[in-house]
Amino acid sequence: MNAKVTIEIVVGILIMSGTVMSLLSSLGIIRLPDVYNRAHASTKSATLGILCILLGAFLYFFYTHGVSSIRLLLGIVFVFLTAPVAGHLIIRSAHRSKVALADISVQDDLQDYLDSEKDVESSSTTS
Amino acid sequence: MKFTDVYLQTATKILVFIIMTFSIYILFAGHHNPGGGFIGGLITASALVLLYIAFDLQSVRDIIPVDFKQLAAAGVIVAVLTGTASFIFDVPFLTQTFTYVELPILGKTELATAVIFDLGVYMTVVGTTMTIITSISEDEK
Numbered sequence: 001m002n003a004k005v006t007i008e009i010v011v012g013i014l015i016m017s018g019t020v021m022s023l024l025s026s027l028g029i030i031r032l033p034d035v036y037n038r039a040h041a042s043t044k045s046a047t048l049g050i051l052c053i054l055l056g057a058f059l060y061f062f063y064t065h066g067v068s069s070i071r072l073l074l075g076i077v078f079v080f081l082t083a084p085v086a087g088h089l090i091i092r093s094a095h096r097s098k099v100a101l102a103d104i105s106v107q108d109d110l111q112d113y114l115d116s117e118k119d120v121e122s123s124s125t126t127s
Numbered sequence: 128m129k130f131t132d133v134y135l136q137t138a139t140k141i142l143v144f145i146i147m148t149f150s151i152y153i154l155f156a157g158h159h160n161p162g163g164g165f166i167g168g169l170i171t172a173s174a175l176v177l178l179y180i181a182f183d184l185q186s187v188r189d190i191i192p193v194d195f196k197q198l199a200a201a202g203v204i205v206a207v208l209t210g211t212a213s214f215i216f217d218v219p220f221l222t223q224t225f226t227y228v229e230l231p232i233l234g235k236t237e238l239a240t241a242v243i244f245d246l247g248v249y250m251t252v253v254g255t256t257m258t259i260i261t262s263i264s265e266d267e268k
Contacts, residue, residue: 088134
């Protein structure tokens with residue numbers, strides 16, 4: 001088994017696992033009960049799936065064509081930085097517009113924190 | 128409730144450098160690869176819009192004190208001047224040429240007059256896009 005076949009197997013495994021992870025994340029978006037759980041499924045596994053696919057493409061072009069595409073590496077860094085921040089912002093705005101949690105949830109620490117801040121504000125203004 | 132998002136602001140501080148670098152790369156790659164002045168200008172404008180989203184309008188104006196209307200006008204002037212400069216060499220309007228130059232760090236580099244025209248397009252696109260977006264975003268007065 002020469003080096004080229006090994007590289008092709010590694011690239012195939014990377015791209016297939018990336019595709020499967022993206023599929024799992026889309027299944028999670030359909031199956032999970034509320035927006036917070038769906039964001040958990042979509043941001044994490046879709047990000048990792050895209051990273052695997054981009055890394056596979058980078059390795060393929062690096063070993064078979066001899067091209068080291070800086071754009072793909074930059075894309076990996078960029079997706080890795082932006083996707084969690086985007087998920088955070090969507091969930092933060094959902095919580096601020098008072099989207100209800102699923103019925104099975106037991107704890108909402110952020111709401112408790114916001115309520116305690118509101119209590120402090122109202123007591124300081126009245127006294 | 129005051130809007131301060133540390134995650135967004137910290138991520139923006141890093142991402143703006145990546146986006147700006149990529150837009151400059153796209154601007155200069157346009158001669159032989161996909162890219163050019165138009166898409167480079169749009170990417171730079173998107174980096175500036177990200178800054179405007181993460182921080183407020185006034186503090187970004189303090190960081191980047193550029194009047195975008197003047198930038199758009201300067202871009203059009205640059206593009207027209209590259210066209211009229213061809214009259215000096217007694218060739219038709221907007222004729223372009225290129226040459227190979229040995230630069231100290233970059234080595235053998237192709238310098239084309241079309242890049243200066245692309246720079247004019249780039250400045251016009253950045254100026255126009257940012258003028259549209261900033262004038263829409265501050266109409267509460």
